[in-house]
Amino acid sequence: MKLELSRVVQGGCRLGVLKGLGRSGQHSLEVPGCLLYTRCGTVPHLTQDTLHTLTNLPSVTQLTLSTIAEHQEVLEDFKDGFRKFAGLHDTVLYCSLHDPVTPCPAGHITNKTVSVWGSGGRIELTVAKFMALQRTVRPDWYQSMADGETWQSNTSRKRVRKSVDRTLAHLDECLLVHHKTQELQGVAVFGVVEGGDILEERVRSAKETAKRPVAGFCLDGLQTGSMDQALRIQLIAAVTKELPEGKPRLLQGVGRPDEVLACVEAGVDLFESFFPFQVTERGCALCFNFDITPDPERAVLEADEERDTAGETHENGELNLDDQMTSFEINLKDKRYQDDFRPLVEGCGCYCCRNHQRAYLHHLLVTNELLAGVLLMLHNTAHYLAFFGALREALAQDTLDLLKKKVLKEKCGQTKSKE
Amino acid sequence: ESGLPSPGSPWLLSPLTLRIVAECPVTKARACDLVLPHCTVNTPVFMPVGTQGTLKGITVDQLESLGCQICLGNTYHLGMRPGPELIEKANGLHGFMKWKNNLLTDSGGFQMVSLVELSEVTEEGVKFKSPYDGKEILLSPEKSISIQNSLGSDIMMQLDDVVSSTVTGPRVEEAMHRSIRWLDRCIAANKNPDKQNLFAIIQGGLNAELRKICLEEMTQRDVPGFAIGGLSGGEEKDDFWRMVTLSTDHLPREKPRYLMGVGYAVDLVVCVALGCDMFDCVFPTRTARFGSALVPWGSLQVKQKQYAKDFQPIDPDCQCPTCKRHSRAYLHALFKTDTAAMHHVTVHNIAYQLTLMRSVRQSIVEGRFPEFIRTFMKRMFPSSEQYPGWAVDALASVNITLD
Numbered sequence: 050m051k052l053e054l055s056r057v058v059q060g061g062c063r064l065g066v067l068k069g070l071g072r073s074g075q076h077s078l079e080v081p082g083c084l085l086y087t088r089c090g091t092v093p094h095l096t097q098d099t100l101h102t103l104t105n106l107p108s109v110t111q112l113t114l115s116t117i118a119e120h121q122e123v124l125e126d127f128k129d130g131f132r133k134f135a136g137l138h139d140t141v142l143y144c145s146l147h148d149p150v151t152p153c154p155a156g157h158i159t160n161k162t163v164s165v166w167g168s169g170g171r172i173e174l175t176v177a178k179f180m181a182l183q184r185t186v187r188p189d190w191y192q193s194m195a196d197g198e199t200w201q202s203n204t205s206r207k208r209v210r211k212s213v214d215r216t217l218a219h220l221d222e223c224l225l226v227h228h229k230t231q232e233l234q235g236v237a238v239f240g241v242v243e244g245g246d247i248l249e250e251r252v253r254s255a256k257e258t259a260k261r262p263v264a265g266f267c268l269d270g271l272q273t274g275s276m277d278q279a280l281r282i283q284l285i286a287a288v289t290k291e292l293p294e295g296k297p298r299l300l301q302g303v304g305r306p307d308e309v310l311a312c313v314e315a316g317v318d319l320f321e322s323f324f325p326f327q328v329t330e331r332g333c334a335l336c337f338n339f340d341i342t343p344d345p346e347r348a349v350l351e352a353d354e355e356r357d358t359a360g361e362t363h364e365n366g367e368l369n370l371d372d373q374m375t376s377f378e379i380n381l382k383d384k385r386y387q388d389d390f391r392p393l394v395e396g397c398g399c400y401c402c403r404n405h406q407r408a409y410l411h412h413l414l415v416t417n418e419l420l421a422g423v424l425l426m427l428h429n430t431a432h433y434l435a436f437f438g439a440l441r442e443a444l445a446q447d448t449l450d451l452l453k454k455k456v457l458k459e460k461c462g463q464t465k466s467k468e
Numbered sequence: 469e470s471g472l473p474s475p476g477s478p479w480l481l482s483p484l485t486l487r488i489v490a491e492c493p494v495t496k497a498r499a500c501d502l503v504l505p506h507c508t509v510n511t512p513v514f515m516p517v518g519t520q521g522t523l524k525g526i527t528v529d530q531l532e533s534l535g536c537q538i539c540l541g542n543t544y545h546l547g548m549r550p551g552p553e554l555i556e557k558a559n560g561l562h563g564f565m566k567w568k569n570n571l572l573t574d575s576g577g578f579q580m581v582s583l584v585e586l587s588e589v590t591e592e593g594v595k596f597k598s599p600y601d602g603k604e605i606l607l608s609p610e611k612s613i614s615i616q617n618s619l620g621s622d623i624m625m626q627l628d629d630v631v632s633s634t635v636t637g638p639r640v641e642e643a644m645h646r647s648i649r650w651l652d653r654c655i656a657a658n659k660n661p662d663k664q665n666l667f668a669i670i671q672g673g674l675n676a677e678l679r680k681i682c683l684e685e686m687t688q689r690d691v692p693g694f695a696i697g698g699l700s701g702g703e704e705k706d707d708f709w710r711m712v713t714l715s716t717d718h719l720p721r722e723k724p725r726y727l728m729g730v731g732y733a734v735d736l737v738v739c740v741a742l743g744c745d746m747f748d749c750v751f752p753t754r755t756a757r758f759g760s761a762l763v764p765w766g767s768l769q770v771k772q773k774q775y776a777k778d779f780q781p782i783d784p785d786c787q788c789p790t791c792k793r794h795s796r797a798y799l800h801a802l803f804k805t806d807t808a809a810m811h812h813v814t815v816h817n818i819a820y821q822l823t824l825m826r827s828v829r830q831s832i833v834e835g836r837f838p839e840f841i842r843t844f845m846k847r848m849f850p851s852s853e854q855y856p857g858w859a860v861d862a863l864a865s866v867n868i869t870l871d
Contacts, residue, residue, distance in 0.1 A: 089805040090798075096811050098530055098789050120801050126777045127797070136793040168804035388554055400527070404566045408558060412521065412550045419525035419807060 050190070050237045050264045052080070052297050052318070056444060060290070062313045064444040067297055071141040071189050072235060076108040080297065080318040081309075081444070082437055084111040084143055086326060089120075090135030092430070093326050094422040097136065102400040103431055105438070109141040109190075111321060114182060115148035118174070119167030121182055130187030144188035146195060149272065149302045149323045158198050160215060176219055180226040183233060190237040192267045192299075193223040199245030200275035209245035212270070213254040216243045220261055237264035239299060242288055246276050251284045255291035265297040268317065272302020281308075282315050289316030306337060306377050306436060306456050313440065314449075325429035328378050332414045334393045334425060335432040337377040339439040341451045377456075381425075386411040399431035400424075483622065484665045484692040486724055492837045495866040496716055496743035499832040502724055504622045505663060506562070506570045509537040511724065511745040512828050514736065514821040515572060516753055520545045521555075521565045524753055525811040526818070528567050534788070534819050535826070538570035538622070540748050543615050544579035544607075548600055552618035560620025572748070573621040574728075575612045575654075575669075577630045589629060591646065609653035613666070617659045625695060626654040628669040633703035640673040647671045648685045655689060667726060669697035670715050674707045683718040693724040696744070700729035705858035709742065713865060716743030733762065733824060737844055738862050740828055741837070752821050756813040759803055762820040764847045768796065770813065775800045788819035838868050845870055 054065035063080065070076040078084075085092060085107045092100050100106070112131060117124075127134050132142055147153060147165065157164040157171065163179075164171045174182070179194045196215040199208065220240050227233050240263040244251030258266060268288060271281050281303075289298060300317040303309065304324030312320075328335055374380060379393075392402035393410065401410075401424040413421035436456075443452040485503040492498070502509040516523055516531070519542040523531055531539065541561050546552075558564040561571055577594065587596035593608030609627040616624040627650050629643035651668050658666050668686045672678035686694065696715045699708050712727060719725050724745045730736065731749020739747070752762055759771035761782045768775070768782060781791035782799070790799075790812040802809035831840035841863065849855055855870055863870060 089802055091802055091806050091808045093806050094525075094808055094811075096530075096789065096808055096815065097793060098533075098815075099527060099811075102529075116805050119804070123777050123797060123801065127779060134795070135798055136795075387550065388557060390558065400529070404528070406558070408550070408554065409521075409564055409566075412564075416520045416545070416549055418520055418522050419810070420522040420527065422807060423525060423527065423811070 050297075052265075052295055054294070057294065058314075058444075060286070061316060062444060062449070063294075063316065063318060064441060065318075067318070070109065076141045078108050078141075078319075079441055081313045081320070081440055082318070083107060083304075083320040083322040083433070084109045084299075085140075086111050086149075086322040087116075088113070088148065089116040090131060090137055092426065093329070094419075094426040099400070099423055099427060103427060103434070104398075105434055107322070107434070109143050110137060112142060112144045112186070112188065113148040113165075114144065114146050114174070114179075115151065115165045115167065117144075117186060118165050118172045118182060119169055121185060124185045130185070132187065141190065142186075142188040144183065144186055144191040145267075145301065145321075146192060147197075147301075149304070149321050150327060152200075153198075155198055155201060158196050158215075163194060163196060176222040176226065179219075180223060180230065183227075183236075184230055187232055188236065190239070190264070192239045192241055193263075194219040195241035195243060195267070195269055197241070197243055197269040197301075199243065199270045200272060204245050206247060206250075209243075209247050209250050212243045212245065213250050213257075216241050216254065216269075217257050220258065220263070224261060224263075239263055239265045239267045241267040241269050242292075243270050244284070244288075245270055246280060246284070248284060248287055251288050252291055255288040259292050263296070265299065266292055268298060268300045269302075271300065273305060273308060275302075278308060278311060282311050285312055285315040285317060292316075305375060306339075309436075310440070310449075310453055310456060313444075322430070322433060325433045326426065328375075328429050329422060329425040331374060331380075332382045332421065332425070333374055333378040333380050334410070335378050335429045336394050337432075337436075337456055339436045339452060339456050341439070341443065341448055341455050381407060381410045382414045383411075393428050394432060397428065397431060397435075399428045401428040402431075482692065483661075483663050484724075486722055488722070490833045490835070492741075492832050493835070494838045495741040495841075495863075495868060496713070497740050497828075497832050497837050498743070498745065499829045500724070500745060502745070504538070504570045504665070506568065506622055507537055509570060510826070510829055512736075512740045512825050512832075513538060513746050514731065514752075514825045515540050515746065515748040516818050516821070517542075517748055517750045518565070519750070520549070521561060523818075524757065524814060525807065526814055528565060530789075530815060531818070532568065534815065535822055536569065536818065538572060539567070541565075541571055541573045541619060541621060542576070542579065543573045543612060543619065544576035544583070546573075546619060547576060547607075547615045548598065552615045556618045556620075560618070562620060570623070571619070571621040572623040573616050573619050573625065575625045575627040576607055576615070577612070577625075577627050591649075593627070609650040610657045613654050613657040614659075617664065620660075621664060623665045623667055623693065624654075624658070625667055626651045626669055628671055628697055631671070631673060631698065633673060633698055633701040633708075635673065636675075640675060641678055644671045644673070644678050644682050648682065651686060651689060651691075655691065665692040667691060667693040667695050669695040669728070670719075671698045672711075673698055674703055674711060676710070676714055679711060679714055680718065683715060687718065687720060691723075693726060694719050695726040695728050697728050699727070700735075700749075705856065706861070709738065709858055709862035709865075712739055712744065713742045713862070719743075731821070733764075733821075734845075734848060734856065734859055736821075736824065737828060737841060738859050740832075741841065741863055741866050741868060752817040753814055756817040757810045759799075759809070759813060761813050762817045764844075766848065770796055770799045771803050772800075782813075782816055783820075786816065786819065786823075788816050790816040790819075841868055842870060 056064040240258040299319040389407040612627040629646040726746035727744040778796040
């Protein structure tokens, strides 16, 4: 794994390509970018046929132990790794610990263990079991075991310190086992930076983790809902200062477009792409505008659309944001879409927008039809990936400020219709 | 895409033409090309059911890739939500769901009786309370056809007076006669006879005499096709097949025969032998969502523990996208996590049904349908002792002996 940066803004955002990914080293991933979020190797709602109607998919697929750990025995019998088991071809596999969408119940972490929750309940992981899982899953890249349970708003300093210590201990143990494991040779390991909301602990975690021979860094315990956006940025900036420039930084649990922009400016390279899934699950479609190409004709057009009722975005300690609609989306269950025969987003090239209309999506949602999830997942993924594309382009063209203005100021429903 | 001019209106092209490609010399089976406005349908054909303007979890592209030439939409459901006016605005059901091939809509009659409480049948139509807003609604023949005209389906079904096949007595006769009267009203109400085909539905329950009267009457009407209704509702299979074969004996050769609500593989094969061309059933797609995969030797409950470590595809011989890429073990695991598991099995089950019918058709065209039936039965049942009695009898009635 090698990060080639083409642009670095002073103490902030980076633009580049992460190369040498996968066993053959043939794959690469542009940064800032996102991984392809899956549950048990499947992008939610999508079969490979429907998934591949999307172009420009990220070359890296994210698996989580939350959705895989319970299948350890099956995988051990299978003997050929998760990629083959899931019928995934030609993609880089990154294995993380927790599913970013389903928060874990607190209070189950010990000095030696963390837990994940599968369909059958809690599965306790020691480093030994964690590494046995990695050996049988055979990812191309994984994060080391970590204690990130610092998101509750009244986490004590002592608890935060413990999370940093434990995570470092787990990392050291993981690396020891890694080097002894035949099946994991050539596989990249990311260290995990913890530290809750305490600046000194964040810095300590970053400094110490950076001393270890890891390929890059996960920033944990900063997920949406765990703290104020401002504090998050402050902490990330302090952390990235301590991390080597040449190694990638993956931020877990953050996906909202406004948060992504702010975190990129603080030095984050990679994100998980679970946000489109959350939007899909609440029956919404991403429609925020990120097009900043100058078009004098469009500047003249008036927006006649009504303002959508966008939800308030909450922060501060509320972790379960499933139903929190953001200003980046429209709620297709709303009656106003009943006879709206436009595509979800004009000009979007995804399968859903090429073939279907808001009225149809509205009908599918009102009648609880499974196809709604399929079509929305396709569109929301496409829109989100295109946003990252626009972000990279803005960094390349030095127009990030314009992009921020566009994405942050405009609420969905005020998009000017194209000619 | 339409065929010969329809009788009585020589300047209008008929929206349905049946070309008989081959007839089995042993049984009553036929292989036909059914030319409809959106494309030609090869029969015998199984039509998947897409109740609410979608085939549960499958995109129209996926459905088309599987070779589906015709599928069903449901007048009752779509008439309630989103309603005929909206669908008309969307350029009919084809435009609304973006389906390029043919659509068949049922009348809504069956749902009236099976889904809705306190529905009351009068000569006017079926009165019931809408489950969505409690309002009283009357579904008359005229209303049903009006909705179907708005949906723009290639084949519409008459509103029939539906009576469960387990009911006996005067109600059956009353319903049969009323269905004839309602057929006439449906024919009169059809605004688009040049684009939309109206099929009659033969009723009469399990009473041979009533069926014959119905057949006698309905075949006098100028409709492009006939459905055999009032069966596949829980009656004894021994009675079922006798009514099917009686009906095909009295239906015109040159018009398609649609047996409603039949979809189990054995039933399909036998009823093709008895002379039916078209079939529909929710079973294959519904059972998929419960993890039940259809295979030539029965079915596989992929969610069962025994498949957790079974690394074969559902059917090693199946060419569907699911079987080409995924194993039973993976699907077993995925069922615990994501809806896509259902979609994988739905795709497979549709592929299974369509492939079965294609094989049936091919064997009729090549003059080896009897052999096909024997091979099919051998594969489906571990031993000939397990062949269902009714199937043996039904096949014997068309000169097929199973060893």
